[in-house]
Amino acid sequence: MEVSQEPQLPNYMKDDHVSQETENLIASLPSEKDFMGYGLYNYKGCWYYPNTLQAVLDVQKHFKPRDTDIILASLPKGGTTWLKSLVFSVVHREKYQENQQIHPLLSQNPHDLVPFLELELYANSQTPDLTKFPSPMIFSTHMHLQALREATTKASSPCKIVYVCRGIKDTFVSGWHYRNMLHRSKMGQATFELMFDAYCRGVLLYGPYWEHVLSYWNGSLEDKENFLFMRYEEIIEEPRVQIKRLAEFLNCPFTEEEEENGSVEEILKLCSLRNLSNLEVNKKGTTRIGIDTQVFFRKGEVGDWKNHLTPHMAKTFDEIVEHRLRGSGLIFQ
Numbered sequence: 001m002e003v004s005q006e007p008q009l010p011n012y013m014k015d016d017h018v019s020q021e022t023e024n025l026i027a028s029l030p031s032e033k034d035f036m037g038y039g040l041y042n043y044k045g046c047w048y049y050p051n052t053l054q055a056v057l058d059v060q061k062h063f064k065p066r067d068t069d070i071i072l073a074s075l076p077k078g079g080t081t082w083l084k085s086l087v088f089s090v091v092h093r094e095k096y097q098e099n100q101q102i103h104p105l106l107s108q109n110p111h112d113l114v115p116f117l118e119l120e121l122y123a124n125s126q127t128p129d130l131t132k133f134p135s136p137m138i139f140s141t142h143m144h145l146q147a148l149r150e151a152t153t154k155a156s157s158p159c160k161i162v163y164v165c166r167g168i169k170d171t172f173v174s175g176w177h178y179r180n181m182l183h184r185s186k187m188g189q190a191t192f193e194l195m196f197d198a199y200c201r202g203v204l205l206y207g208p209y210w211e212h213v214l215s216y217w218n219g220s221l222e223d224k225e226n227f228l229f230m231r232y233e234e235i236i237e238e239p240r241v242q243i244k245r246l247a248e249f250l251n252c253p254f255t256e257e258e259e260e261n262g263s264v265e266e267i268l269k270l271c272s273l274r275n276l277s278n279l280e281v282n283k284k285g286t287t288r289i290g291i292d293t294q295v296f297f298r299k300g301e302v303g304d305w306k307n308h309l310t311p312h313m314a315k316t317f318d319e320i321v322e323h324r325l326r327g328s329g330l331i332f333q
């Protein structure tokens, strides 16, 4: 392995928080090593590290969303941090319109404002205290829809789910940089190629990519009232249109007055990569789950893959995605 120092493993990658029952389950599951040699297990079509699987099972068993809850879903590196910032700011905008200086995004990382169900809340407890978050509660998850549904179908009426995704090539490249930053080490070309191969086979945490995006795409086609399918590239291209679409979906559309007084632009500016990444809280320190806050912010460019993938790698990704999504109506350029 080319990693020069012992990697700082986040808890969700470990296997030290697993019940005997889950251990028995894991022993019966298909397994593979991830590109760095850590064990992944396939449960109902999706790959997990042991601690993540334990937490997913706990979410499925114990989390019961209320109809006012909002769940943000994504693959890692699909636009999670941005979506958290935007939804939090849109939903809670009335509270801070008089005094933007006290806006929580200025002093807290977006991941601490919108907690992950399985990576934070249910990672250490089957009965986390959910009352400490402002109402309406906004949660997030990287679980794919079939896995999430095991929890949401317990609710008496559906809650709103917003999904964001990004083309596979930029998601992959963003994930590569994230892993380098996370492990505080520059991994070499051989590891890059191993990660590429794992991605192509779908063997990565919450993968395969195509199953994940398809599960939410189909969900959004079946139930437009409760599912919103968003794309990172579209938010970059037409932020005003997309944020208004988001607000309408969440039943808090911008009023004419808000549009005139610049509320939309203010939120976009507050949530911009430039603004967030320059805040003290996002330059140093860690999130509640112990990840350096700065690793969530990098370039945020569409097409950065061109600087990292060979033409052959790019073509391989395009062909896989085209093949896997064929007939679904979901197309990535």
Ligand code: PAP
Pocket: 074, 075, 076, 077, 078, 079, 080, 081, 082, 085, 170, 173, 174, 175, 177, 271, 272, 273, 274, 276, 296, 297, 298, 299, 300, 301, 304
């Ligand atoms: P996560 O799933 O681990 O939370 P996620 O936020 O989905 O990660 O992805 C991080 C990517 O979003 C980074 O992209 P890059 O590697 O291509 O640069 C990061 O720069 C980008 N990002 C984070 N915050 C924002 C933001 N406010 N606006 C636009 N892009 C952002």
